[in-house]
Amino acid sequence: MVSTSLWFKCENFQKMGAFKMRGATNAILNLSEEKKAKGVVTHSSGNFAQALSLAAKSLDVPAYIVMPDSASEVKKSAVRTYEGKITECPSTLQDREATANKIQKETGATFVHPSNDLDVILGQGTAAIELLQDYPDLDYIICPVGGGGLIAGTALTVKHFGNNCKCIGAEPIEVDDAWRSLQSGKIETNETANTIADGLKTQLGDKNFPIILENVDEIIRVSEEEIKAALKLIWERMKIVVEPSSAVPLAAIIKEKHRFQNKRIGIIISGGNVDLSKLPF
Template sequence: MEITKLKLENVQQKLQPYIHRTPVMKSRLLNEITGAELWFKCENFQRMGAFKMRGAANAIMSLSEEKRKKGVVTHSSGNFAQALSLAAKSLDVPAYIVMPNNAPEVKKAAVRTYGGQITECPSTLKDREETASKIEKSTGATFIHPSNDLEVILGQGTAAIELLQDHPDLDYVITPVGGGGLIAGSALAVKYFGNSCKCIGAEPMEADDAWRSMQSGKIETNETANTIADGLKTNLGDINFPIILENVDKIIRVSEDEIKSALRLIWERMKIIVEPSSAVALSAIIREKENFKNKKVGIIISGGNVDLQRLEF
């Protein structure tokens, strides 16, 4: 499918009844620390607490009436599990959610609250995929990938579209990089709605598969991913990677200490609850602040679903 500005505008319009147009915030202190003018798109205030509501809702709405009746299925340990459950509930569609048996109880509870039907399995990707496949066959439900699905990607891009509509003169839009859905969608938004704007990714050094993929030109994976940014441990996919390769300017890698420091700054100075993955973008700007000096930078705060039993500070 050819992606056009009109297609993205249609997705944005279609999603409006099902999502929040989240606020854009700024912090004088963080502007002073970075030497840049920062605008934070606060998707931690999105329905279910993360940007993933956008992609989940768009993916379901893109299905035929017949497919919707049979439901949707995904495998996810956290935010997409919640997003697909809530989006499905809002659209009166059954949702089957495969979750690893070691997923936090707080996340399982949220999925159940949103009406998702959970099937637990061992935490390996192979087990998750096989379990989801069995549910597909037995129910006729449509599988929706959390990040490697074009309709999901287009939905995720609407956060950056809103940001650029509010602040059309941004020099950069920066997002965290996990499975690649958010940055691919944001890069398309920057391409069609930005004015000489560039899209940049931010990634933990402990899970830098996207950075390595940009260097090698092919999808790389992580042997281990020992990072507090648990939402960024997933790999890129064959649908989002070409979009990223063509439209993302660069990816900046940050250390665990830099992520923790940025996380603390956002909590203490902006008074908002964000998850560690969300702090990765700010930590990248602080790390390379000479490159961002006197620039206008939009940051996608990806989510705020924090397990309060396991705070990082």
């Protein structure tokens, strides 16, 4: 265990179960009324599909969601519940992008990228703003790193509003493209995607990477066993449902527990949309 003070920002309590509601809402709010009337479009098989659908519904904006035909029926059903208009396509990124482009041309909808969009990035950063408003003397804020939207927004918040606070990312060692990108100074990719933290398999983008490179202090890598142990600890001790990606920051703190001794740390719990059949315990 860790002898330190931890504060958890529980984004799993968002209505659609993840922090991505923030970025989706901010992206739509920044559109002109003319663009809102034509709608928004994205491609996603997971949380952002639900986030954009719900945000659009709440603001009376049409939402067109491109989902791979391999996406689970549970995820598709959630999008439909939020009145997102689903178009299915093959699961390759090329097919997803082509389908989204086709819809964009046909409808005039604005494309919103799940993580590589400045309005989305700034929206994601509001979680850290609220954390610092409640606890202004944090030494660190730690969040998981996937596509880069959350860590980029968090890093901007920490640098502009933190009081000697540092921003640290946490990442599975099996998909450590962000860690390697910080080392090389350019966007790296992953050859494999073998991690339980399936929300962190996506790579960084050309809009969020410069922000990350300039403002993130460090990225800590953790093993699959360390992620599973942290996930089980959260479920058993905190009694809350979180997805594996959300356990990665706690795994990083436990791994580096000696350096975090007596520190004040904010952790962003990124989401709680769990496929119960895939839990490791």
